[in-house]
Amino acid sequence: MSGFGLSPTLPKPGSAPADRWGWFVALGIVQIIVGVLCWIDVTAASIAGVVILGVLLLIGGVFQIVHAFTMRGWSGFLLYVLIGILYVIGGLLLMEEPLRGSLIITIVIAVMLIVSGIARLIVAATHRHMQGLWLVILSGLVSFAVGIMLYASLPWSSLWVLGTLIAIELVFHGIAWLQFGFALKRSHRA
Template structure:
């Protein structure tokens, strides 16, 4: 089945003709983000359970892979890694609130370490015009990491859900904007 565009057989319509799909995707993601924001604790627990289930599945595949390739030197390591994934996954799924606290602790540590690296980078490149912004972003990251750590275990109940909600809203807004830009392009072209 061929499509016809402006008399050209087999030519697919330009992406700008499908702007409505991008707008619909953007609106759907924004709505999901707002829903996630309404109950960030539920989204946090659900995401932790999903992470735990992913670890269990990964552990099963790791162990199966180790047995399928047992002639390789890494057999014992493969089995042990698979068992570690299984145990970690089951522990997280069994205690999702504690799992959320541990994951929040990892997020806080990531923010602090990333902030330190940005501060060092900024101080090494003071000759670049925007070094002060990089320094500021590093200080903010350290501050956010410290606040997350200082507010544990309570921050563990809302951090992951909030990050997911923000991601959904920002991604939705970008797709919505992209779709509306495509619509302008289509209107301008014809």
């Protein structure tokens, strides 16, 4: 890190994160509220998630192209420019057609769940001698079944899957920040 003009510093005794536990609690509350709002309208959250992903791809693509031109003599120049262009195109397409983007992302999620479920079942079949294998089998069956159900309910599942996942992530992450903030408060008092 020191190459960027930044040097790691340890917090001073009076400026430890425990002194700012309220910020973590506030962050947790905000994330829980936003998560609940996403849960109320999962379709809007799905579309917003796809648009945000498109913006991030666009920004990443621009940075990729700029980085490639700063390293012109590098042997991977053309590949980096092409990858950057693909990111930009993908980002623009997601922002222009968020419903189609949501459909494609849901298909990818469904396929990943099906493949990971099958992989877990194969692992369980090849390691039959191990104890507690029923959890791996159950996990594989659940992943496989959820993937099949998502795929079977397309295109409708693409309207709620991403929004639901975003809502769950925000609520649980918010709860984690709340717990962390209150733990800091308790440690600060002690």
